[in-house]
Amino acid sequence: MDAPLDPLLVDVLQVLRLERLEPDLFRGESRDPGHHRVFGGQVLGQALVAAYATLEGRPVHSLHAYFLRAGDPDHPIIYQVDRSRDGGSFSSRRVVALQHGKQIFHMSASFQLKEQGTDSHAPMPLVAAPEALGDTNEAIEQFERRNPSRTIPWSRLRRAFEFRPTIPLDSLAGNEEPCLMIWFRAVDRLPPDPVLQHCLLAYVSDYYLLSVATLRLPPGTNRDHLQIASVDHAMWFHRPAALDDWLLYVLHSPNASGSRGLSQGGIYSRDGHLVASTAQEGLMRHRPEGAG
Incomplete structure (x- = not known):
């Protein structure tokens, strides 16, 4: 059973x-x-x-x-x-x-x-296997031990998906091109239903997109006085995916302007095929101190 x-x-x-x-x-x-x-x-x-x-x-x-x-x-x-x-x-x-x-x-x-046609895509970046990496909670704890005065925009709440970043969180902020690569999968087995897999992939695609855009904020930004919210979300589904196996989310933020940040992402299967692409623009507005 x-x-x-x-x-x-x-x-x-x-x-x-x-x-x-x-x-x-x-x-x-x-x-x-x-x-x-x-x-x-x-x-x-x-x-x-x-x-x-x-x-x-x-x-x-x-x-x-x-x-x-x-x-x-x-x-x-x-x-x-x-x-x-x-x-x-x-x-x-x-x-x-x-x-x-x-x-x-x-x-x-x-x-x-479904139609047959050209089948080609950008290669998946070379990263460590998920088995060699710790989950986000471990990464957050390590980051905060090394940086006791700094906060990061990710939650410790346990979720239906587990996430494993490929590099220490210290390495994210201050990059010329802010980026994040993170493995994820459902915490348990899933039915092999392609419709369900697509809907779950849309669900999980919203994780970390806006977070990577916030890496464009200047170091030392006071997040207590920052209004952050998703504005739009686009997604393209290229190939089937099994969300109870590891997928790599490759995220970067090419722009921040007008109190908005732009994020783009590619989701790869473990064997290196591009499963989906994403894009999102989010609000990143500074509020005056004392504003509601």
């Missing part, structure tokens, strides 16, 4: 099971990740679940989303799907997420029948 799944992963799978209210209307549960705002990856994953529920046989190849308002973790989210187009090989869907009568998020996603 199989052992029960890790409860944190069970909870994420539950969050991705939407209640169908009408053919194109869905309701999803919310969770509080620790700062009383819904995690952006949760909304991305749920919106993709809703879009997938309105078509068959066409895997997602891209999505483009905007975060409009902070989500309330104490209330469910309603997802309304617009079946924009079903063509000969492509389908387009637009999903709007609503809470308290207002839009908090909208996403456009495109789906395509």
Whole structure:
């Protein structure tokens, strides 16, 4: 008899099971990740679940989303799907997420029948294997022992995915081109369902994207007076992925301007294939001391 799944992963799978209210209307549960705002990856994953529920046989190849308002973790989210187009090989869907009568998020996603064509991608960087690395909690503890006066933007909360950075966190800040490479995988086994894998990949893709953009902030920036929030999120799905095996997230931030930071990422399978690409712009606004 199989052992029960890790409860944190069970909870994420539950969050991705939407209640169908009408053919194109869905309701999803919310969770509080620790700062009383819904995690952006949760909304991305749920919106993709809703879009997938309105078509068959066409895997997602891209999505483009905007975060409009902070989500309330104490209330469910309603997802309304617009079946924009079903063509000969492509389908387009637009999903709007609503809470308290207002839009908090909208996403456009495109789906395509599987086709054969050129198969080429940028190579995966050479990094240490995940088995040789410690997880983020260990890396944070080591960083803070060496740098007692400095803080970093990553949480110690245990999650449904484990993360293992490839270099010490001390090495991240101050680089000419801020970057982060981190292995990740689900904490337990997953069903071999390609739709679920895509929705989980959208969910986990929101981790660390905005964090790498904050590395462009000047050293010594007081984060107590910094407003940080995701503005948009784009994702392209290139190849199948198994999220209960190790994947490498290669992240860099090419720009910060106008109180916004831009992050880009590539997700590689353990055997070196590019699974997905991501991009996100986030708000990084300095607030006057004493501002709410």
